[in-house]
Amino acid sequence: GKVSPVFPIEIPPALACMAPVCSVSLSSGEEQCYTWSEGHCSSRRARKRTGEGQPRSHGESGSSQSEQSFSEESENLELESLRLHHALVSLREDKLEPLELLVARRVEEQTGVQWSREKLLRVATSTPGIRRHGHSSNRVLIRADGEESCDAAERISVSCDVLSELRRFVAACEASPQSVPWPITLYRLAQVLRAEVPSFGSHKLGQVCQILQVAVDDRIFGYRDGGLVPYHASDDYQKQNLADRLQPIESSGSTLQPIVSWKQFKHLLKELLEDEGIRSNGLSLSMLKHTFRTRFRVELSETALGHTKLSALVSDPRLSGTCVLVRGTRGTEFVLKPTTRVAWQRYVVRTFLQFGSVRFSVDRRAMSEPPTRVNQVHE
Numbered sequence: 001g002k003v004s005p006v007f008p009i010e011i012p013p014a015l016a017c018m019a020p021v022c023s024v025s026l027s028s029g030e031e032q033c034y035t036w037s038e039g040h041c042s043s044r045r046a047r048k049r050t051g052e053g054q055p056r057s058h059g060e061s062g063s064s065q066s067e068q069s070f071s072e073e074s075e076n077l078e079l080e081s082l083r084l085h086h087a088l089v090s091l092r093e094d095k096l097e098p099l100e101l102l103v104a105r106r107v108e109e110q111t112g113v114q115w116s117r118e119k120l121l122r123v124a125t126s127t128p129g130i131r132r133h134g135h136s137s138n139r140v141l142i143r144a145d146g147e148e149s150c151d152a153a154e155r156i157s158v159s160c161d162v163l164s165e166l167r168r169f170v171a172a173c174e175a176s177p178q179s180v181p182w183p184i185t186l187y188r189l190a191q192v193l194r195a196e197v198p199s200f201g202s203h204k205l206g207q208v209c210q211i212l213q214v215a216v217d218d219r220i221f222g223y224r225d226g227g228l229v230p231y232h233a234s235d236d237y238q239k240q241n242l243a244d245r246l247q248p249i250e251s252s253g254s255t256l257q258p259i260v261s262w263k264q265f266k267h268l269l270k271e272l273l274e275d276e277g278i279r280s281n282g283l284s285l286s287m288l289k290h291t292f293r294t295r296f297r298v299e300l301s302e303t304a305l306g307h308t309k310l311s312a313l314v315s316d317p318r319l320s321g322t323c324v325l326v327r328g329t330r331g332t333e334f335v336l337k338p339t340t341r342v343a344w345q346r347y348v349v350r351t352f353l354q355f356g357s358v359r360f361s362v363d364r365r366a367m368s369e370p371p372t373r374v375n376q377v378h379e
Helices: 058-093 100-111 117-126 160-175 186-196 205-217 235-244 262-273 276-281 285-296 310-314 339-355 374-378
Strands: 021-025 030-037 040-047 130-133 141-144 221-224 227-230 323-327 334-338
Touching (some): 058 100, 058 117, 058 141, 100 117, 100 141, 117 130, 186 205, 221 235, 262 285, 262 334, 285 334
Antiparallel strands (some): 021 030, 323 334
């Protein structure tokens, strides 16, 4: 098929130990040959070797087809490894972390070919010198051996002038709504800024992404439907307006009545936390609204109680003696637990640390009911 090589590029020593020459058959009847020499790759075209069209016996033909298929797979893998390495090199030059999504996007930008997640991981696993780091679905890095991450030391300081220029950019976009396809990904918006705003042209793409993250914190941009938009068009802006007026978020298709008072919310929350399973293990914050719907047949809306985030709602000082939000065992979720239960667990841990190696036993039934003044003494 058609080959669009992206050369010359530097080849790491780990890749240089592979076959020094590989070739890919072209539809024109020629072969595209790639040669590694002294860390660089060069290419040339050559006619197919003579004798390929000569008739062979049935056994020789089957063996030859098998060898040819294996050779083509090996050559394709070598070419894909080169493409992967070139994508990693360009991301490093742009000061971007080689996340799975960014690596696949960069390969597509350079070659015009979309790589699925499965193919990306297969090529990365099969390429010497390339390692996969992390296990979270959104924090998997594909990095060459010895490559350092873009840590906080490389982060740039964002001046007020830069933020003011971003505000002017947003105002210009409002005057011409078709100039930027909102909502837009942070990566794509960074590319637009480098292309259209002269002062951003001198920054690396990763640095512009850092500036945009600061701009989100400064409420110049916000998120809607998973993409960036001007802040006044974002979900956070709309939720803030609802929270200021103590109005619930409209839930499409829901006929349940929303909770409109703190007295009602606190009463139902206490009743929920008295459940034996929740009392022992807690309740995932992401399941709180669903649990209110199924158990109490009411709609829980944080904006109706003056908050824009559910985590801020359950952390409100008015609930300090009722519940506490803690990090779950997975590390990526938050769990709601009764305050007295958490206080008693901390009391047991502190007592154990205080007495060190002294052995003591605690009645499980006693642990289920904390002592009277635990919160006052130990919290």
